[in-house]
Amino acid sequence: MQVLADPNGRLIWVSPALPGARHDMGAAREHGLLDALRDAQVKVIADNGYRGAGFAVPQRRRPADPNTGERRRLSRNQKAVNSAHARQRGPGERANAQLKSWKILRKIRCCPRRATDLVKAVLVLIHAG
Numbered sequence: 001m002q003v004l005a006d007p008n009g010r011l012i013w014v015s016p017a018l019p020g021a022r023h024d025m026g027a028a029r030e031h032g033l034l035d036a037l038r039d040a041q042v043k044v045i046a047d048n049g050y051r052g053a054g055f056a057v058p059q060r061r062r063p064a065d066p067n068t069g070e071r072r073r074l075s076r077n078q079k080a081v082n083s084a085h086a087r088q089r090g091p092g093e094r095a096n097a098q099l100k101s102w103k104i105l106r107k108i109r110c111c112p113r114r115a116t117d118l119v120k121a122v123l124v125l126i127h128a129g
Contacts, residue, residue, distance in 0.1 A: 009091030024049030
C-alpha cells in the first residue's frame with residue numbers, strides 16, 4: 001500500500017492493496033499517484049524506491065572506481081544532503097509507523113480487498129482519535 005502524509009506526519013491517504021508483491025514505483029504508477037502528484041505540483045520527499053519519478057530522493061554512492069572496482073564514498077556535502085533529506089522524510093515515516101502500530105495490520109494474511117477495508121477502517125479510527 002502507498003501512504004501519503006502531510007508535513008506534520010498525519011496520514012492523508014492510503015492506497016488500496018494490490019495483489020502480489022509490487023515495487024514502490026510500480027504500485028504508485030498503478031494507482032496513478034505519480035502523475036497526480038506531479039500534475040498537482042506537490043513537493044514529494046521520497047525514498048530510493050522512487051528514484052526516477054522526479055521526486056526528491058537521497059543521493060547514491062558514486063560509481064565504482066575503475067581501478068579498484070570499489071564504490072566511491074559520498075562526499076561530506078552529499079552526506080549532509082542525505083541527512084537533511086532523511087529529516088524531511090521523518091514525518092512520512094511516522095505516518096507509516098502509526099499504521100504499523102495497529103496489531104491487526106502487522107501480519108495481514110488476507111485478500112487485498114479485505115486488507116484495503118481493514119486499512120480504511122484503521123484510517124477512520126486514527127482520524128477520529
